[in-house]
Amino acid sequence: MIRPSAVTAQFWSTQDHLVICTLCPHRCRIPDGSSGRCGVRVNVNGTLVLPYYGKISSIALDPIEKKPLYHYYPGNQILSVGFLGCNFHCPFCQNYSISQSTDRSTMELTPQEVVNKALAENSFAIAYTYNEPSIHFEFVTATADLARNSSLKNVLVTNGHLEKEAASELLGRMDAVNIDLKSYDDEFYRRELGGDLDTVKQFIRIAGELCHVEITTLLIAERNDSEEELTAIAGFIASVNPQIPLHISAYYPAYHYTYDGTTPEQVMRAVKIASTKLDYVYPGNIPGEANTTCPTCGNLLVERRAYQVTTPGLHGTACNSCGAQVPIVLG
Ligand code: SF4
Structure with missing residues (x-):
């Protein structure tokens, strides 16, 4: 049921009695009384x-490691909020x-x-996560502005499928972001996910x-795990x-996929394979720990055990063995 008092969206225009949402590249043309593909942006009487x-x-x-973010406030807890809907339709969605x-x-x-x-929870930040938060652009940006006024950080976990202007406005309010890069094949993005790679x-x-x-x-055998594709993603x-x-999970x-x-x-x-191009590549969703070692000298920098994090090899944000700077933001 659509509440008459619902908030008006940003990023839309009208044409031929349709509302055109311009938040993401789907650019849904929405008849009166209907929603766009994400299910949460609705045409009510032409608005x-x-x-x-x-x-x-x-x-x-x-734990912030669950987002996953390994190089941002390691070992800290973060208040995480999720909404409903998504502008992708991944057949393997775990949420x-x-x-x-x-x-x-x-x-x-x-x-x-x-x-x-x-x-109240003594969280250092707010994470917008669980579903696709960017389709709730207006709520997320309003919350992020208030959070900054209260000296809280903002973290986004997203599929990265937004038009450029909205992306800049949203990311300009974020301190850290984890973005899914689900494939390097535009056909896979279009056919399986309902999105497009260039936008991401x-x-x-x-x-x-x-x-x-x-x-x-998210690594799916025989769908996005060829050496060529992984090299392209890392490159x-x-x-x-x-x-x-890069987190390779x-x-x-789940959902429609039974592979x-x-x-x-x-x-x-x-x-x-990805480590041939990138300094920090982590396994995810498998048993065992994903520690951080120095790409210059191999020193153990950060040790993770079931969300317990220690930093035996860091002096500030530098390797305490060779002195190389590590791209990590400590809480
Ligand atoms: S945000 Fe939703 S309504 Fe807007 S274009 Fe994307 S899928 Fe369509």
Whole structure:
């Protein structure tokens, strides 16, 4: 049910009785009473409104390593909020119950209430995560502005599928971001995910100018794990900055995909390939620890054990063995 009091959206125009949303490259042409592909931006009597503004599907204090961010406030907890909907339709989505449906119970919070909760939990920051938060641009930016006024940091976990102007406005408010780079094959992006690779690459380049960036690739055997594709993914990231950390996470069957889960051996092979181009590549979603070693001398810099983090090899943000600077932001 659309609330008449729903907040008006940014980034839209009208044409022939349709509302055209210009937040993301889908540029949905939305008839009266309908929503765009993401399910949360709705044409009500010729105005694009946000009936899901402030509707929170999940809110929890998480280790920041879970986002995953390994080089930003390691070992800290972060208040994490999620909403409903997504502008992708990945058939392997691990959060499909909130990303592919808007028919789920939520709690309603204002931006100030989210900030107050972060302060009450002694969180250093707010993470916008779980579903695709960028389609809730207006709530996220309002919350991020208030968070900054309260000396909190802002962290975004996203598919990076936004038009350039919105991307710059959103990323300009973020301190750190983890962006999915799900493939280096535009056909895979279009057919399987419902998105486009060039937009995601543009988003990563903008983020590289504005905030701390880490990238995640969910590794699916025989779909995005060829040596050629992994080399292309790592090469592109290196062209932005070879010190951007890349997380290569194991896929496991979820939602519509029933292919076998990715094995630890397959993940470690991918890590090895990507490490030829990048200084910091981490396995994810597999047993064992993902430590940070110095790319110059091999010294153990950061040790991670089940979200317990120590920094035996750091002196400030430099390697305590060879003195090389490490791209890490300590809390
Ligand atoms: S944000 Fe949603 S409504 Fe807007 S263009 Fe993208 S999918 Fe369509």
